[in-house]
Amino acid sequence: MTRSPSPLSGSPTPSPSPSAPPAGYELHDDGEGFRVAVPEGWTRATVPSEYGMAVVNFRSPDREHRLQVYEVSEASPEASFDLYLSDQTAKPRGFEQLALTNLDEGDFTGSRLEYLADTIRNEPEVGTWHVYDERFVAADGKIYALAAYGPDADGREDELKLLTTALAWFCPPGMNCDPAGNAALD
Numbered sequence: 001m002t003r004s005p006s007p008l009s010g011s012p013t014p015s016p017s018p019s020a021p022p023a024g025y026e027l028h029d030d031g032e033g034f035r036v037a038v039p040e041g042w043t044r045a046t047v048p049s050e051y052g053m054a055v056v057n058f059r060s061p062d063r064e065h066r067l068q069v070y071e072v073s074e075a076s077p078e079a080s081f082d083l084y085l086s087d088q089t090a091k092p093r094g095f096e097q098l099a100l101t102n103l104d105e106g107d108f109t110g111s112r113l114e115y116l117a118d119t120i121r122n123e124p125e126v127g128t129w130h131v132y133d134e135r136f137v138a139a140d141g142k143i144y145a146l147a148a149y150g151p152d153a154d155g156r157e158d159e160l161k162l163l164t165t166a167l168a169w170f171c172p173p174g175m176n177c178d179p180a181g182n183a184a185l186d
Contacts, residue, residue, distance in 0.1 A: 021169055030069075032056055033173025036146075036166050038067060052142070053173070064126050065150040065158070067166055072143040077111040077135035078102070080143065084113070094118025094128070103136070110136030112163075116152055126151035132163045138172040146170065 021027060021037035028038050032046070032053040041061055046054040052071025059066050074080035081100060083089055098114040112134040120129050130152035135145045148163040171177030 022165060025165055025169075027169060028058075030056060032069075034069065034144075035169065035171040035177060036067075036069060037169035038166065039065075039162070042067070063124050065162065066120075066123065066148070067162055068145070068147040068149070069166075069170075070145050072135055072145050074143065077109060077137065077143060080135045080145070081111055081113055092117035092120055092129070103134075108136070110134055120149060123149070126153070128152040130156050130159055132159050134163060134167060136167070138170065139175050139177075140172040142172060144170070144172065 024040055025037045026040050027035060028044075029035050030044075034053075038058045039060065042058045043061070045057050045059070047057065049055050049070060051073035055068060055070040057066055057068050072080045074083055084091075085097065085100070094117050096116040098116065099112075100114075101112045103110040103112055112132060115131050115133070117129045117131065119125070120131075123129070128151070129149055131147060131149050133145060133147040135143060138144050146163060146166050148159040148166070150159045150162070
């Protein structure tokens with residue numbers, strides 16, 4: 001069974017095994033090899049990466065919300081956030097860390113960073129941005145990041161729902177997943 005973070009506790013909980021993502025979401029089999037649930041009507045763009053697959057961005061029609069998916073080069077989710085939060089990594093203007101939560105439980109290994117930023121590069125001005133960035137070890141043994149971005153002014157639940165829905169349906173490249181994201185090697 002796939003483990004996805006509980007929106008209330010921040011810790012992983014077994015996810016149900018429905019045959020389709022929630023209303024308003026659709027499954028997307030990406031050209032980079034992964035599968036994820038994204039809101040209907042969102043557009044996709046990529047940015048080359050120096051490590052692993054390209055960085056994939058899904059954006060809402062108004063460009064005020066974004067889901068980002070990419071492979072992480074560090075040895076663990078914790079090491080990835082240690083590097084990101086260090087002085088050697090540039091942060092968005094107005095970066096303010098709200099929380100960094102270790103989500104390790106059972107066979108799930110991951111961490112979630114929540115932060116605010118005044119601006120996000122290549123994104124419109126929306127006031128303060130709110131971001132949930134989760135890095136986790138997937139069924140293929142590789143580390144991925146899923147990050148949900150949106151304006152802080154409209155509340156924070158929409159970014160959390162975007163993140164947790166994408167995570168619940170994420171299937172890494174080279175894996176054969178059932179409809180609910182439970183994976184087996186191809």
